[in-house]
Amino acid sequence: MSREFDEKLRQYISLTEDSLKEYNGLTPETEPQKSLITAMNYSLDAGGKRIRPVLVYAFCELFGGDLRKAKAPACAIEMIHTFSLIHDDLPAMDNDDFRRGKPSCHKAFGEAAAILAGDALSVLPYEIIADDDSLTAEQKVKIISRLSKAVGRSGMIGGQVIDMENESRNDVDEANLRNMYRCKTGELIAISCIMGGICAGADDAQLDIAAEYAFRLGLAFQIIDDILDVTGSQEVLGKPVGSDAEENKTTFVTLYGVEGAQKIADEITGEAMELLNKFENNAFLAELTEMLLKRKN
């Protein structure tokens, strides 16, 4: 990792974490809902890699935009990611007691509070984007239109439904898996890059390339998740390993084995790098891609 990359990454993450606190701070107005804000912040603070907001900032700078314009979309996408984790962890869904090494939201605050904290984190993004004072009304509408689609029926939530239904199927093939990952993970990765581009005034052709890069990044990332579920350790991952096999899930590893899955991930990574090379000043994103796709946790 270069020093420039490391500094930039820290800057993006610190911008994100400062802004998240600011956007979801307690005010006299929200005092009666203190427990809700506390549960929301507990999950927002739980850390993680902040990949999605980093991508918003990185694509904003890639297209020569002012980082301040990316602030609301960067926090919005992290809120949505957090909302999805809270609801995914619920007993009726994946029933995970731990998330990033800490008790999951419903273990810490109860199930009803977790449902509501997730709900509130799914709405706040639209508020902070609509209220941002550095973006034009047209930019906001374009961002909200694409963001809500990336989250909704045909996006992340739709992907979660496909994932759930796959659990009771024994005929899940690569096409199904690719579509599920594209919806469940890829759409949020892609919208992160797209929003960064919109903030910087990128044109639709540029946004399309950014999205194509992002879908490959997301897919390779997910395949590596499949691999790490088998090869990783609980200590490093902060969650139980082997959970896919236990739940009898079809993954790229169950379809093609660890080596086969790694080969596919490498190919897709290569395609992602090629797409990235269509842009100048891509050094940060090239290092980021490498870091994410060679990670051990």
Place this chain on the structure above:
Amino acid sequence: MSREFDEKLRQYISLTEDSLKEYNGLTPETEPQKSLITAMNYSLDAGGKRIRPVLVYAFCELFGGDLRKAKAPACAIEMIHTFSLIHDDLPAMDNDDFRRGKPSCHKAFGEAAAILAGDALSVLPYEIIADDDSLTAEQKVKIISRLSKAVGRSGMIGGQVIDMENESRNDVDEANLRNMYRCKTGELIAISCIMGGICAGADDAQLDIAAEYAFRLGLAFQIIDDILDVTGSQEVLGKPVGSDAEENKTTFVTLYGVEGAQKIADEITGEAMELLNKFENNAFLAELTEMLLKRKN
């Protein structure tokens, strides 16, 4: 009920129900998520009074706006109301097996599907508003800014948190109850009226009066709910009666008795009518207010 009122009401409801189907129809794009769309439509179709979309349309016409402009906001608010009912009915929340006389969403489709159907219905509103082609970008941003606040931490979801926390308190007083109802019910009623006004180009002073009217309508409506929980019948209400007392909830009836609560509801209704009288051409809304606040179910 006058014939004009009845026709207008049917028109607004039918506009709403036609548009809901259109917005949440199955497309080739959403085919893999068919079960999700089915669960969403099951709850959207469950009927109910469609009060919120009717208010959007009525306030749009009150301020001389074109009804087509109100289409997206009218459906958006019904989707949000439906999302809140689906999540409120969940076992971890109010644990209601029936809603509007039909099995609630989680009873019909399972708990995980209900969580996701609610999630998807909480996002779709922002998509359909952002994509509407009759509103300006400025109108959309103003609507989304206010709508997301009405739904979020300090609005409906915040109200649900206060309601939940009140269950384990024995010191709930009128001020708490008024605030809880204002958040939980009033905010969605108010934003319905406000959005109708924004669609018609109403100014902020007019929107303020509309909101003041709406908060009173919402509060009186909720107090009448408290009364009907004691005096209504399951057949008419489509849900078990006496559930408040069973759950040891503080309501206007437990605080002031049925007659006392009715007196307060009547006073607030009078204030609502006074506010409404600040507008011309308010005949429909006056009849609607009367219908809602003299209802028996």
